[in-house]
Amino acid sequence: MHKILILIHCKDTSGIIATVTNYIYNSGGNIVYIDQHVDSENGIFFMRLESVFDSSDFNYDLFKTNFGTEIGDTYQMKWKMYTSDYTPKMALFVSKYDHCLYDILSRYNAREWNVEIPLIISNHPDLEPVAHNFKIPYHHVPVTKDTKKEAEAKQIALLKEFNIDFIVLARYMQIVSEKIITLYPNKIINIHHSFLPAFVGAKPYHSAFKRGVKIIGATSHYVTEELDAGPIIEQDVTRVTHTHSIKDLIMKGKDLEKIVLSRAIKLHIERKTIVHDNKTIIFS
Amino acid sequence: MHKILILIHCKDTSGIIATVTNYIYNSGGNIVYIDQHVDSENGIFFMRLESVFDSSDFNYDLFKTNFGTEIGDTYQMKWKMYTSDYTPKMALFVSKYDHCLYDILSRYNAREWNVEIPLIISNHPDLEPVAHNFKIPYHHVPVTKDTKKEAEAKQIALLKEFNIDFIVLARYMQIVSEKIITLYPNKIINIHHSFLPAFVGAKPYHSAFKRGVKIIGATSHYVTEELDAGPIIEQDVTRVTHTHSIKDLIMKGKDLEKIVLSRAIKLHIERKTIVHDNKTIIFS
Amino acid sequence: MHKILILIHCKDTSGIIATVTNYIYNSGGNIVYIDQHVDSENGIFFMRLESVFDSSDFNYDLFKTNFGTEIGDTYQMKWKMYTSDYTPKMALFVSKYDHCLYDILSRYNAREWNVEIPLIISNHPDLEPVAHNFKIPYHHVPVTKDTKKEAEAKQIALLKEFNIDFIVLARYMQIVSEKIITLYPNKIINIHHSFLPAFVGAKPYHSAFKRGVKIIGATSHYVTEELDAGPIIEQDVTRVTHTHSIKDLIMKGKDLEKIVLSRAIKLHIERKTIVHDNKTIIFS
Amino acid sequence: MHKILILIHCKDTSGIIATVTNYIYNSGGNIVYIDQHVDSENGIFFMRLESVFDSSDFNYDLFKTNFGTEIGDTYQMKWKMYTSDYTPKMALFVSKYDHCLYDILSRYNAREWNVEIPLIISNHPDLEPVAHNFKIPYHHVPVTKDTKKEAEAKQIALLKEFNIDFIVLARYMQIVSEKIITLYPNKIINIHHSFLPAFVGAKPYHSAFKRGVKIIGATSHYVTEELDAGPIIEQDVTRVTHTHSIKDLIMKGKDLEKIVLSRAIKLHIERKTIVHDNKTIIFS
Known part of the structure; x- marks a missing residue:
């Protein structure tokens, strides 16, 4: 049995869904999941589709090539195809904070995610233990x-040596270089400790405290060249009051950061995100 | 232009999505929305599909009949088809509380929903003004x-005189009769002032206060013969503390009740719910 | 029986709580509620205190005068004293949106709040009915x-004719004049349809849509001369996804706006807010 | 400098606050925090008070004894007094799940809490590493x-050997014996993986799935003899949909469990909880 996942986006035109589903059906596949979205303002079609091919003589490479020629090219799609037996490789970048790191590694240890972590890179030696x-x-x-x-x-x-597929900045307190961003487009996940676009940049909890907000947040996004301005994957918030000091905000924020980052990682691993026009489509 | 909505559920088998989408495509329809779910435990397939037919000689009745024969019967589907130009008729049942009523009527007034309210029925005269x-x-x-x-x-x-399609119990403090439930299966929406299944029955805020919960809720569900046990459409919650008296819980709860009920009504009007096995599928 | 409420803030020094509580006790009062906060960074003390005086010969005016001389002046307090038998007068400013108006008036009708609404002022005739x-x-x-x-x-x-105590801008689509702001310092409550400080100014839902946020919010704040920059009273948020259009955000936002504004009004009426340094202390 | 914390509850009568604050003031203490609550239905007074004594000749033991005689006995208070220099000792009970354990230990490692963990007890060897x-x-x-x-x-x-002050059941899959409950009244913190009182007992996620709830929760409570019926310390919830399998609920629930349990532990360590009548007062 082969399980195949397809992510598609292209100009919205009539008949795409029927054509794609029909093509898969005629190739011997059974669609087990389909989710689609049309950005009607901009006329863009998005689809995520999972299909199972039972036949023993199913040829994945051939299918993929043919899909590209017969469907992808015809509709000028941006498309990606994945087989479920591949385990993506994730690199972790950390500095000194360990709360996100522990959250990620304990999930990794419990095999919550279909991912491999071949290495951790840090600008400090602190988290080596x-x-x-x-x-x-x-x-x-x-x-x-x-x-x-x-x-x-x-x-x-x-990153090359370990064939890294995507990078997670788990409170990595450095700006990643343009070159790495170019090598990993929409494949570097950051956690920013504010409810973006509020409080971009350094010390967001200090700014939140100063402004007297009643709710603080955390935002996980793909890294682009503009600081804290990349496509948002996931956000969450928690209530605060006048009784909370900056230190309290930092403490409460840590809980948000780790949960929000881990949710974003999960969505990325399960290939439930498509980026378009600096925004994400998050499939269910 | 005809816009058509189809809701389907049936035993899950291979090829349903392709067959249905293909059928619509070959009938001249363009699918503008598709959402599907498979209950893998029980092997049930659910789908919600919106399609646009541009052709001037499109015959809705014929299409509906043929769909039933060629698709519905073949897969032994439970299916419903709606055209977008029909405005469903909703009856409101109320007693003395007016917070849900005001919330519903102010939305109605602002034309938030595609619905008609031909009448309000009450066991008390109080809300007539x-x-x-x-x-x-x-x-x-x-x-x-x-x-x-x-x-x-x-x-x-x-209900018959006004061709009522579905009923909303907006804090109607009476149990609706079995006969009416039978006439309106999964078409009577109730709001219960607790986070079901906690605190079934009367005086849930009193029970919540007694138990010392830190969060209270409200639940909107379809009415079935068993009290407060019907399929849940929507729930929401809010935080409470030891400082809140029962009166405070009631007050805070009112805000939940009206928002949760209105969300459920919206989902029902937009035909985003399917009921199966006393649970709801809520399409996006 | 006299019920008296005191709000205090001043430089934090030793013995304030004991002095104040002792003073009230010796004047024949029983403290039924006390909440206090110290902004340790800036050394400011805040207190809210409710006290009951049973004696028939209790003289409120005398007590108030003496409190000012003996306590207020000594500690250089900013303080306010209220009796529970006064009903504050609130003016509503509206334009064309009616969702906040309905929410406020239905609560008013249900006597949820101890407030009188002697008039509604609008720059449009639309909401007169x-x-x-x-x-x-x-x-x-x-x-x-x-x-x-x-x-x-x-x-x-x-505002003068009707002895208005405070003003609520219930989606009033005009900027209130400096003169009125000066006349009603920290007494004009606005609802802004975003999670401030994100999306200050006009069309916040459009900006939120463009940025692709996964959560939208609403913020109620006291009006100051700087636009959308006044002390925040209350905020709340709700989840959105890529499937929501701008129109959907506006619709979902309306529910937030009305609930958040009404919560802020309640806090103000119950005199649970103190403003200091452009931030609010919100007592429990 | 001595920092002292007092927790009080007793029958509500006139003058308690003034008497207590005055007593502390006259003993040379400066009150830096006071929070109080009156359960008016049952006429019970609750107070949490922090006080600083600067004098070098302050005698804590004498103060404590005198407070008991002069204040505690007079008002028939249940009261507790703590100095800030004592670090409470917490025992962890675990079975095989490690998500709560990792969450607790990574906080412990980061010194988030003023607590010592002298030992972990488990009915399984799995988590020894x-x-x-x-x-x-x-x-x-x-x-x-x-x-x-x-x-x-x-x-x-x-527990005796290590002078354990309180116990945390971090998904300990056994019922703690009556004898231990009696030895540690309101000092054993459990995490139950449902929104209590819904889904008491075993397999709450299975029950939640079956009932089709749209929100799941986790509840941290003090352990009493009746299963899952002890005083609730903290609860939180998260949204789920029909697309989530039982496995998904379990996964999402784990995130709730660890956060809710850690919040409850923090409240307990900071002595912000008083239990009365099977409910908690949670001070701010």
Whole structure:
């Protein structure tokens, strides 16, 4: 049995759903999940589709090639196809905070996600013991003003060496270089400790405290070149009051950050996100 | 242009999606929305589909008949088809509380929903002035132990006279008769002032206070013969603390009740609900 | 029986609580509620206190005067004292949207709040029938570029004539004049249809849609001269997805707006807010 | 400097607040926090008070004794007094699930709480490596039908040996014995994986799935002899839909469980809870 996942977006025209579902059916596939969305303002069609092929002589590569020629090209689709037997490889970038790291690694340990974590990269040595406990190689790549280029080269070398598919910045307190962003478009997940677009940039809890908001938030988004302005994957919030100090906000925020980041990672691993026009489609 | 909505559920088998979408496509329809769900535990397939037929010689009745014969019967589907130009008729049942009533009528007034409200039925005369302000006929049908049969007959006569499609119990403090439930299966929407299944029955806020819960809720559900046990359409909650008296819970609860009930009504009007096995599928 | 409410804020020093509670006790009062907060960063003390005086020869005016001399002056307090038998007078400003208006008036009708609404002021005639149904005088004061001064004068005259204590802008689509803000400092409550400080200014739902947020919000705040920058009283949020159009956001937002505004009004009426340094203390 | 915390509850009578605050003031203390609640239905007064004594010749033991004689006895209070320099000792009971354990230990590691964890007790050996990584002694005390008495004796011996102040059941899949409950009244914190009182007992996610609820929850409560019926400390909820399988509910629920349990532990450690009449007062 082959389970195949297809993500599609293209200009919205008549008959796409019928054509695609029909094509799969005629190729021997049974559609077990379909979710679709039309951005009617901009006339864009989005679809996520899971299909099962039972036949023993099903040829995945051939099917994929033919789908591209017969369907993808015809509708000028941007499309991706995945088989369910592949386990994506995720690199973790951390600095000194460990709450997101523990949350991610304990899920990893409990096999909550279909993912492999071949390495953790950090600009500090502090969290090496945590990585060690979970038996994940830890690479300390210091980043200073003068060593930025060198660090970037080392990071990229590691990402290539381990065939990393996507990167998670688990409270990594550095800006990722443009080159890495270009290598991993919509494949770097960050957690920002505010309810974006409020409080972009550094020290959002301090700003939230100063403004006297009654609710604080956390936002997970794909990293783009503009700081904290990438496509939002997931957000959540929690109530605060005048009794909470900045330290309290930071503490309460940590709980949000780890949950929101882990939800975003799950959505990415399950390939439930499509990015278009700096926004995400999040399939159910 | 004809816009058609189809709701389907049936035993899950291979090829349903392709067959249905293909059928619509070949009949000249363009699918503008499709959402589907498989209850894999029980092997049930659910689908909601919107389709546009542009052709001027499209014959809705013929299409509906043919769909039934060629698709519905083949897959032994339970299916419903609606055209978008029909406005469903909703009857409101109220007693003395007016918060849900005001919420519903102010939305009605602002044309938030595609619905018509031909009448309000109440066992008390109190809310007649509200109905009057919104120019909706108000029928006072008193219900006492001795007049139950008579009242039921009068209610049914009114529902028939005005071709009522579905009923909303907007804090109607009476149990609706079995006969009416049978006439309107999964078409009577109630709001219960607790987070079901906690605190079934009378005085749920008193029970919530006694138990010392930190969150209270409201639940909108389709009415079935068993009290407060019908399929849940929508729920929501709000935080409470030890400082809240029963009176406070009632006050806070009112805000929940009206919002939750109105959300459920909206879902029903937009035909986004399917009931199966005493549970709801709520399409996006 | 006299029930008295005192709101205090001043520089934090040792012994304030004991001194105040002792003073009340020695004056024959029983404290039935006390809530206090210290802003330790800025060294400011805040207190809200309710006290009951049973004695028939209790003299409120004398007590108030003496409290000011013996306690207020000593600690250089900003303090306010209220008796529970006074009903504050609230003016409603509206334009064309009626969802907040209905929400407020139906609560008013149900006597949820200890408040009197002597008048509604609007720059449009549209909502006059709603005011009429609830039997509240409606004053149409048109505001155009050329008539601003005149309109302001008329508004102020009405506010004075009816001894208005505070103003609620229930989706009033005009900026209130500086003069009125000066006359009603921290006494004008606005509802902004975003999660401030995100999306300040016009068309916040359009901005939220464009940014692709996964949660939208509403914020009630006291009006200050800087637009949407006044002290926040209450906020709340609701989830949205990529499937929601701008129209959907507006619809979902309306539910937030009315609930958040009504909560803020309740807090203000119950005198549970103190403003300091452009932030609110919200007592429980 | 001595920081002292007092928790009080007693019959509500006139002058308590003034008497207590005055007593502290006259003993040289400055009250830095006071929160109070009156259960008016039952006439019970509750207070939490923090006070700082600067004088070098302040005698804590004497103050405590005198407070008991002069205030506590007079008002027939149930009262507790704590100094801020004591670190409470918490025992963790676990079985096989590790999500709550990781959440607690990573907070412990980050010194979020003023608590010491001298030991972990488990009826299974599985989580020993986790305890080892965090350098906390792990005691495997198997519990079978036949060894219940023996296991209880061993557990009690360990609790005594390590001077344990309170116990946290971090998804401990056994019922704690009556004897231990009696030894630790309102000092055993459990996490139940439902929104109590809905779905008491085993397999609450299965029941929630069957009932078709749209929101699931988790509840942290003090353990009493009646199963899942003890005083609720904290609850939280999350939305679910028809698309979520039981496995999904369990996964989503885990996130709730760990956050809700950790919040309850924090409240307990900071001594912000008073239990009365099977309900909690949770101070701010």
